[in-house]
Amino acid sequence: MNDAIFITPEVQEAAEIPLTVLREDGSSDPDLDPNLPKELLLRMYRTMVLNRELDDRLFKLQRQGRIGFYLTCTGEEAAVIGSVATLNDEDWVFPSYRETGLPLWRGVPLRKFLAQQYGNAEDNVKGRQMPVHTSFREARIMSISSPVGTQIPQAVGFAWAAKIVGDPTVVLVYFGDGATSEGDFHVACNFAGVFKVPVIFFCRNNQYAISVPLKRQTAARSIAVKAVAYGLEGIRVDGNDVLAVYVATKRAVEKARADGGPTLIEALTYRVGAHSTSDDPRRYRSDEEVQQWHTKDPIERFRRYLEWRGYWSELQQESLAEEVRDLINRTVEDVEKIPPPPVESLFDDVYARIPRHLQEQKEAYLAYLKEADRWRS
Ligand SMILES: Cc1ncc(C[n+]2csc(CCOP(=O)(O)OP(=O)(O)O)c2C)c(N)n1
Structure with missing residues (x-):
């Protein structure tokens, strides 16, 4: 008799229990x-509150x-800030599109973030990407790719290259549950496991x-358990x-930095x-379901912890809410005054030296615009 077992759903059950630190x-x-230092905790909390307020405002600005478009991360702020806060500033992050907290945490000025939402002349990507598909190389945040899951193998390739050249960076890549059904997720996990990336x-x-619930995404007991196969x-x-x-x-970051390989969280x-x-999520889920999660709000839970520690008061809460609202109001007002990128920038960045046919198109287009202006006036 040998010890072979079937890896049944029952065997996987233990991995369903989530790690929890905060109590009700x-x-x-x-x-x-x-036992994080007070300053770090308060910085994390402020960023989460700013993230929530900013999301709310951008949703309304779209309405x-x-x-043109926006994706909020309401309810997911703890997942983003709790994870990015473990990195050094030199480490790279590869977002999906629902992690507005990343640039906020890494100190990207709000003006710069908002410039991308408006696609104006100060936008790093010159208005060429959808809103919230940002690119902040200066903050070591990779440019966001729209196709679901593509950032996962990109992150693995980047981290592998870093390992080869002896750069001590670790890479944190974010994605949703839906992305785990993409082939990209599987090849990335497999490669990273083999090469200890x-x-x-x-x-x-x-x-x-979007409207596809988790139970239609996977038959596994959790996403975490998929790590076993890799x-x-x-x-x-x-x-x-x-x-x-x-x-x-x-723990995962320390392990990766010590050449211990990847972790799936x-x-x-x-x-x-x-x-x-x-x-319109009302078309595929009930208000009762959503309500249950409002009671588990990550910002409220964190605030209760800060109060329990004696680091936070009602008065501080009010002043933070006001500070954050003021900052957003002022910055939106300023950003709305910035003009769009210059039209000729359409022809930049594809070739180091613009080829003749594009130069001709550019000249023709600028002449057309001049003519159109003349007819308008
Ligand atoms: C390859 C691909 N298929 C479909 C889409 C359309 N799409 C955009 S977001 C999304 C849902 C992704 O869900 P998930 O990975 O769970 O992330 P979440 O939006 O929940 O954060 C889909 C299907 C896309 N952008 N790319």
């Missing part, structure tokens, strides 16, 4: 609390026809891929518990808002 009453598990796979399992470590964390996210990601959370400004 605001206290924490003393064995797991990383008013002032920007310093990458952390971070799945924001918000339980929906020889990686995997863990499911409570994605609305900023400290649980921090603890799990910190599944942050179990919920997309409280619509998929995007082009979606």
Whole structure:
């Protein structure tokens, strides 16, 4: 008789339990609390509050026809901030498109972030990408690719190159539960496992891929358990518990930096808002379901912890809310005064030296615009 077993769903069951640090009453598990310094905790909290308020404002700006499109991350702020806060500034992050907290955490000026939403002359990508598909090389945030999951093998290739040249960077790549059904996710995990690539796979399992619920996405008991097949470590964390996210990601980052290879982290959370400004979630899920998740709000849970620690008060809450609203109002006002990118910039960046046929098209187009202006006046 040998010891062969079937890896049945029952065997996988243990990995379904998420790592949790924060308790309902605001206290924490003393064995797991990383006891982070007050300044770091308050910076994390401020960024989450700013992220929430900014998302809310950008959604409304889209409804008013002032920007074209937006994706909020309401309810998922702890997953993003709890993870990026474990990195050094030199480490690279590869976002999907629902991680507005990343540029906020890395100190990208709000004006610069908003310039991309408006696609104006100060936008790093010159208005060529959809809003919220940002690119902040200066903050080591990779340019966002729209096709779902493509950033995962990109991140692995980047991290592998870093390993080969002896650069100590680790790479944190974000994606949703829907992306785990793409081939890109599987080839990336497989390659990273074989070559011990310093990458952390971070799945924001918000339980929906637009209208497709998690149970139509996978028959596995969790996303984390998929790590087993690639020889990686995997863990499911409570994605609305900023400290649980921090603890799990910190361990994965340290492991990757010590050449211990990749980790798959599944942050179990919920997309409280619509998929995007082009979606109406009432068509595929109930208000009751959404309401249940409002009661698990990650920002509220973090605030209760800060109060329990004696780091936060009602008065500080009011002043933060005002500070954040003022900052957004002022910056939106300023950004709306910035003109669009110059028309001739359309012809830049494809060739180092513009070829003759494009030069001719450019000249013809500029002449046409001049003529059109003349007719208008
Ligand atoms: C390859 C590809 N297929 C389909 C789409 C359309 N699409 C955009 S976002 C999305 C859902 C992705 O869901 P998930 O990965 O769970 O991330 P979430 O939006 O929940 O953060 C889909 C299907 C796309 N952009 N790319």
